[in-house]
Amino acid sequence: MDYPAELYEKLAHFAREHHRDKFNATAMLFAVQLWVDIVEHPDRMVEPFSVRNPEAPELPHVSLAVFLVYFETWLKFHEHLRCIQYIHPFRVMNTMYLRDIAVDTRAFEVGQYTLDEEAIRSLVLQGVSRRAGFPVITRVGYFPYLMNGTSMAAPQDLLYPPFSPTEQALIGMPSISILGLPSLHRQEGQKRLIAMPASIARLSFHGLTTPVMERSPANFQHVDVVGMTSQFGQLSTSGTIWAHDFMPDGDVTTIRERIWATDSAMNPSLPLSYFLNRNMEGPWMRRQRRRREWLIHLGATDIRELTVGVDGMLGFRGMPLEDEAHHIPPSALPNIMALASMDPCNRAALPEPLVVPGTLRGIISTIAGRPNLAHVAWSRAAPQLQEMATDLEDTLPTVRKVLKVLKSAKSRYWLDWELLNDLVKQTETDIGVLLGRDSSPRSWIGQAMDRMVGEHADPEPSRNWWPNHEETGNRIEENSPDAFASIDLVIDQLIRVERLRDSGNVEGAKSVARGVLLFVKTFLGLQQNGPFMVLIEEHIKDLEDYARSKGYEV
Secondary structure, three states, X not given: OEOOHHHHHHHHHHHHHOOOOOEEHHHHHXXXXXXXXXXXXXXXXXXXXXXXXXXXXXXXXXXXXXXXXXHHHHHHHHHHHOOXXXXXXXXXXXXXXXXXXXXXHHHHOOOHHHOOHHHHHHHHHOOEOOOOOOOOXXXXXXXXXXXXXXXXXXOOOOOXXXXXXXXXXXXXXXXXXXXXXXXXXXXXXXXOEXXXXXXXXXXXXXXXXXXXXXXXXXXXXOOOOOOEEEOOOOOOOOOOOOOOOOOOOOOHHHHHHHHHHHOHHHOOOOOHHHOOOHHHHHHXXXXXXXXXXXXXXXXXXXXXXXXXXXXXXXXXXXXXXXXXXXHOOHXXXXXXXXXXXXXXXXXXXXXXXXXXXXXXXXXXXXXXXXOOOOOXXXXXXXXXXXXXXXXXXXXXXXXXXXXXXXXXXXXXXXXXXHHHHHHHHHHHHOHHHHOOOOOOHHHOHHHHHHHHOOOOOOOOOOOOHHHHOXXXXXXXXXXXXXXXXXXXXXXXXXXXXXXXXXXXXXXXXHXXXXXXXXXXXXXXXXXXXXXXXXXXXXXXXXXXXXXXXXXXXX
């Protein structure tokens, strides 16, 4: 596959913005393509068991930024646990991310706004195949035991035997040994010292680099000890490394020139005679004009981005050819175009459905009428939607644009809800969670509870957030004395738990911790997001149904 140079530039910029993480350049391309495939799929590739079981947990949404950060860890997770099939990445990554930020928000929070998901999606859908025999929609069945460089044995009697070296080269997936961390063993601190050959380091974005001259640094193959760890873990070889043109240490401003240097045919300044025999220029131009007239006849003039077929001509998937015109009655043309508009492969080329003023004002009215104790995310979403409403005379917003605002606010609400709900579930099983120095929620629970009832709170962890923001507490107390009391008691009792724990009175600490659990449950019963979220979900569903009726999947 060849992607627009701008995609490489945007991914490189994202990786450099997250200098605490490690990214393989080629794996980032696989990740962004998989994410686009999932979000473009009608049901986001939800598992069959989830479809059959109405009580199965809903498939969470994962932003592209989080997907990129956790993609290699997701692959390594299956290698480490010897899984025979991949779990849906949205489920695994959502759980990983929530648990990470519950430990330390500042260290693990992913910069959600350093990527324009719409722009990335558009660039990915512009990708072209390097070989006509492999259309861009070609996919292969890929399982953990088929991964390049895996140490897993292939199960017998399955439909997917191991790939040959040639097939692995065509797929181009990097060796699992160079992806992610060397292992999933826990180490002290938040940083890992990883040793790898310089040739492999050049394929990755990572933090600070220091040359190591020792041939075998002490204990560097011990994956569970503090200190330098070999990228290959306890393996001595890395397997085959397939490199893509996308190299992180190159100058991204010269990507186009470097492409032209390796493939001169990509230079747009070349004349038509470079590609065609001079005697064929006339017939080729006549053929192009004929195709243009045919597209107009089909009513495809609203299609903003056509694709190039195997014949080198512009068109769209499902399009009948000019030579078949005498077989097509005029009355059949609307049905042909309707079917084409429903094809996911044409979705990037179709004009997006727009939100009519009445629908947008209805959504704004619902948010304006939200309860006093609704999540703060909706106070941020309201002005964004209101700005769209003020621009209605000039342009109507797209369904995707409005959905992005609604789903972003919904995601921030669910993040805080799941933090608190997961804490309740964990402490009901093990009250000791509230006693742990690392697992205590004191550094984040005050902020999460504040946001749940409509107050702004920074995502950075702070053990003294609540006592240092008296004005916030006063506003909450004015809206709901009960909600204020619940938050105040949770923070106060967590401080008591720590004092009793530090004094050696573990049983006393557990007794107070049970009170903390009770106050958190009480608070969750006071916040007023539930009924309001039902209305928001209805708006989201109505917008999605409307988009699908126009042949557009969101």
